[in-house]
Amino acid sequence: MVALEPDEPGVWADPDRVETTVCRVADPPGEPGWRYFRDNLWHGECNDPEHMRSVTEAALDAPVSAVSFRELRTTPEYLEGLREAIGVDLPAFNADSVDRALSKYLGSSIHVVESD
Helix, strand or coil: CEECCCCCCCCCCCCCEECCCCCCCCCCCCCCCCCHHHHHEECCEECCHHHHHHHHHHHHCCCECCCCCCCEEECHHHHHHHHHHHHHCHHHHCCCCHHHHHHHHHCCCEEECCCC
């Protein structure tokens, strides 16, 4: 939820909170930042909602009252690369298989779409 808090006196928004979808481009597997989902999710939920709210607020430069994770929207090619990168670094995911690692952090929130 994004909070709309005008700075000008006598100006308000109704409703003063709106729900929107914020998208973040995933870093390429194996590149810096590619473990973002591992570091911020657990079974498809934000593992630290306050931290994610703060990160989203900074990214939007607007007050944010709540954040939730919906899905990793990915292409088949990205998912294949992600699976390969996880497989090479499986101990970092504290899992015995790539499928288990994906399930632990993303739950069932992987949505594969065709590339543009």
